[in-house]
Amino acid sequence: MNRTLSHLTIAALALLSLLSAPNPCFSDDTVTASATNPLTKEALAKITTLESKMEEAQTNGIDVTREETVVWFAKEFLKYADWDERNQDAVAYLFGEYAPYKEDKDKLAAEIPDFQRKKVVGILDGGIAELSRVISGEIKRRPVNKVDWQNIEVGDNMLINSNGRPVFLYDYFSKSVGRPLTDTSVYNDHLGAIFHGGENLYPPEHDRAINSFLLKEDRTFDQELLREVTGISESNVGFLIYWNQGIPEWVEKLEPEVRFGRSTFTGFDIDNPLVREVWGTIARETGALTKGKKVTQLGYILANEPHWHSIASGWTKRTGEMQQISSYTLNGFRNWLRKKYDGDLDQLNKNWGADFTSFETVEIEIPIPSQTRGTPMFYDWARYSMDRAIDWYAFIQGELRTGNPDADTHIKNSTHLYSDNDRAHGIDLEALTELTSMIGDDAKTRPTRMSYPNTPEAWEEHYAYCWEELSMSYDFMESVSPEKIHVNSESHFLSASRWRKLDTSVEYVESVYWLATLQGMDANMAWFWARDPDGSPEDRLEGELEFADLALAGSFAGSVNQQPHIANAYTQVMYDLNSFSEEIIALRQQRRPLRLFHSETSAINKQNHMTQQFAVYEKLFFEGFPVGFATENIIKKQDNQSWDAILVYRTEFVTDSELDSLQSYLDQGGTLIIDSERSLSKNEYGEPHSKSLNQGNGELIILSGEESTAQIRDFSFGKIVSGLPDVTLDEDNGSDHKGCRWLAVKRDDGSYLVSILNIGKNNAKLKIGIKDHTSISVTDLFTGKSVASEFDLDSKSVSLLEVRPL
Known part of the structure; x- marks a missing residue:
């Protein structure tokens, strides 16, 4: 399946109309300069062609939502290419902020305008080709089940569109920060229209995020900051986030240890009684003030990527994470040990090889030396660290529900903390998934190795991309809480701080979003959209970049913001997923035998x-x-x-x-x-x-x-x-290692719905069958065409079939 072409075609048509219609983001000079570029001229001509075909299609009752998006992205990225060309020094600076691109920053800045224009031409070619096949009757495709952003229902285990069909929501996290929901240039069907209650995360003291600075020392609320929360538009589905990075100076003056045991996104000691008072008050009051609002339909995110990495390491020392613990944490650990050992101090001393005279005299070195892993002392600390985090989020959730008893909650859990071997981070993914009413995460995949260190990785031998973290953690969380809505509030499928691929493949994007959605994902906000409507980077990324989160400064370079084919592919695959939403729900609600x-x-x-x-x-x-x-x-x-x-x-x-x-x-x-x-x-x-x-x-x-x-x-x-499926699938990909992830479910009419994703690095020859049947018919649901039971599936390709016994 390749939706990129059809989407690109639409983009071309849109670009043509851009020149003929007034656009506040384009001055006449800009349009004239843009039109002199050969690639821009080619794109404009293709937009005209696509728009003409769209008119023909609409005359014949054919849905052209996909092509409308192609045109929109084509226009936008031609505009972006012009901005990048006019501001090459600024673009070079952004490339220089991402270490792997730093050496070539000037070269990349010079090349990126025409790179984007070429990709615009490519998506337009794709759009023209696909729509031509639809108009001719060569293929049949379903109309897009468009998201009704203002009328989403949160069902028992799925999100429901206004037409009663399941729907999968999409958007970008940290999207062109500060733009109001009424700004249709960034809130629309092309980019998504989920309200982000907590967009402006840098600096953390203001703008929409619920944070420590809301409460003043006299225990009254800062009304100006509170209005950023209570004054949120009531029009669209959205979420609110509790942003834990900062702590007011007045708290620090009263509690000098309040920053002991801090981590990257939790900038205070969660065991501190004053912190609990402050956050308990904030949770209760903000819950009451936002009760029933659409902006909370996707829940309250209780934390952004919580972790407390407490093994001694160079990076934690540089960032100041868990470099010591407070007296409150130490006393909490002592009480935990007393209960764990049922008051048997001799057993504790035996396990630890210590000679403590009482539980009140127990001491532990934090950060803990890595060589202690596998010892009873390490186990006790690691388990306590998890238990205290569970207690903290249970407390915050409880206070929130005092103010808003119906509040849905989730935590943006970093799922690699489950799939990786390290366990000194304080996160018990099972317990936190069970605690909240929604599943929450920011899982990532990647089609390339980590940029640094750039060394070979095991997955490269067999697979087209690294899927381990996503799939293993999603199957785990869905096993823990099979009936919950699943929100990935910062999906790192398009880029992340430690990987970037400037020319990411469209097929990879299609594959990974099918995989994540089939494994339970109901809504996702991709990382990240940082273009303002005039093409410039958002305000945070202009000028000298200095952030507490060191990864943010380098996030723009090589991201989706410079890749029109990927921005388009992301929206197109979400259109396809929503067109087949009932089938996807049926496939993923199977028994796990x-x-x-x-x-x-x-x-x-x-x-x-x-x-x-x-x-x-x-x-x-x-x-x-x-x-x-x-x-x-x-x-x-x-x-x-x-x-x-x-x-x-x-x-x-x-x-x-x-x-x-x-x-x-x-x-x-x-x-x-x-x-x-x-x-x-x-x-x-x-x-x-x-x-x-x-x-x-x-x-x-x-x-x-x-x-x-x-x-x-x-x-x-x-x-x-x-418990095994009736459908059979034989795979030959030239190796003894399978690469096709497939699911099959029997339908009421006796046919079988079959999804196949080839995540292997090799193309595969497949043979599909049904047990006890020698004859079958197979229909490609993407095109409506009959296909043979033996067929090839390219690496990263997606197939959705109806298989009938004859």
């Missing part, structure tokens, strides 16, 4: 636990059904009949209560597959468990430990036969 057991206990204690878990997750990912997870809480709180078996893989460390939950599952008749006797053998402190699992009423299978991940997968499939 096999569950991979997850234990934070092992993740904390081991150096490479999540790397090991991904190895077996990866083997399950390409088999036609969604991967599920089980934890102690999932087993206790969810219907155990929702899956057929649980697989335990290289999970040596579990608490007594985790072991008890698995025994309870067996007692209820469950099937438990354990990779070896080493798994589940130790408690959180590395001591052998005094008890072991027994079969109970279920089936307990302990493998030898010599099996490969492929053998474990195949054995597990033998225990979930009834």
Whole structure:
């Protein structure tokens, strides 16, 4: 599938009308200068062609929403190219702020205007080609299910459009900061129209974000700042964010330790009683004042990327993160230890190799040395750090709901804190996902390696892009909270602080947004839109750039703001996803028959636990059904009949209560597959468990430990036969490593809906079938055309099929 061409065609037509119609962002001189460029002339001619075809299509009742967006982006980026050409020094400065581009900043600044014009021509060519095929009847496409931004309903586990159909929302985070919702040049169908209650995050003291500066020392509210929250437009769906980076001077004077234990986006000690008073008051009052407003339909974001990295490292020392803890945090840890050890000081001293005379005399070095990982002391600190964060967000959410009992909430969790091996960051993704009423995150993918260090990465051997963090964390969060709306409030699929690809492929954008949406994402705000309507970078990115968040200054260079084909592709793929919203909901609401057991206990204690878990997750990912997870809480709180078996893989460390939950599952008749006797053998402190699992009423299978991940997968499939899809898919991509992620669901009329994403780096030859049927028919739902049951699927391509037995 390639929507870029059709979208580009529209852009060309729009550009032509730009010259003929007055535009406050274009002076006559600008238009004249622009039109002298050969690429601009070519684009203008193609816009004329596309607009003519759009008129013909509309005469025949064909929806041209996609082409309208192509034209809009074509006009905008021709304008941007002109601005960049006239302001080459400013553009070079922005390139220089991103380290990998710094050396070539002048060269890149000189090339970027025509780069954008060429991409505009490309999207217009695509638009013309696709619409021509639609007009001729060669292909049939669905009209766009356009988002009704003013009339969105928050359903039980999906967002509903005004026409009653599911809808997936899209926009950009931190979008052209300060622009009002009435500014249709940045709030529209092309860029999205979600109100951002907290756009202006730099500086944090003002503008829409709910922050510490709202409350004065006399405990009254700063009315001017409060109006930024209470005066928000009531027209569009939106969200509010609690911005935790700053703390008023008056608090710091009263509590000199208030910045001890701070982190990048949490600039204060969450254990401080005055901080709790200040934020409790703010949460209660802002909740009451914004109750029932559309701007809260997508919830209150309780925090931006919370973390407390407490292992000693160079980067945390440079940024001042967790360089010491307050007396409040230390006393909280002492009380936690007293409860954890049930008052047994001797056991604590034995575990830690210490000789404390009381729990009140316990001390710990923070930041904690990395070599302590795997010791009881490290486990206790890491687990406490998670528990205190859970307590903080439970407190804030509770105070918010005192003022607004119906408030939806989520946390912008950085999902790499789950998929990475590090566990000294204070984030328990399961607990925070379970706590809030919506799933929240800012997951990322990337089609290139990290810009620094620029070294080979494991995913490059098999895949077109790095999908591990997105997929594994999304399957995990959806397993924890399967009925919740899922909001990615800062999606890093187009760029991030440590990766950039100036000529990102359209196919990658299509693939990753299909993948994320099929795995549960209901709304996303991409990072980031920073062009003002005249083409200049937004105000924050003009002049000398000095930010507390060092990544922001370099974020513009190589971003979507310089790539018309990517801006267009993002909107186009969201149009396609919304056109097939019912099908996507059906595909992603399937049962997860096999569950991979997850234990934070092992993740904390081991150096490479999540790397090991991904190895077996990866083997399950390409088999036609969604991967599920089980934890102690999932087993206790969810219907155990929702899956057929649980697989335990290289999970040596579990608490007594985790072991008890698995025994309870067996007692209820469950099937438990354990990779070896080493798994589940130790408690959180590395001591052998005094008890072991027994079969109970279920089936307990302990493998030898010599099996490969492929053998474990195949054995597990033998225990979930009834849960496997009826559809079959054979893949030949020239290697023994699968790359096509596919899902299949049976429909009421007996046909099967099949989604296939080739995220492998090689093209694939595929053969699709249905068990017990030798003859089938296959229809491409993107084009309405019949296709053979054997076909090729290019790397990064997306396919959506209807398969019928004959």
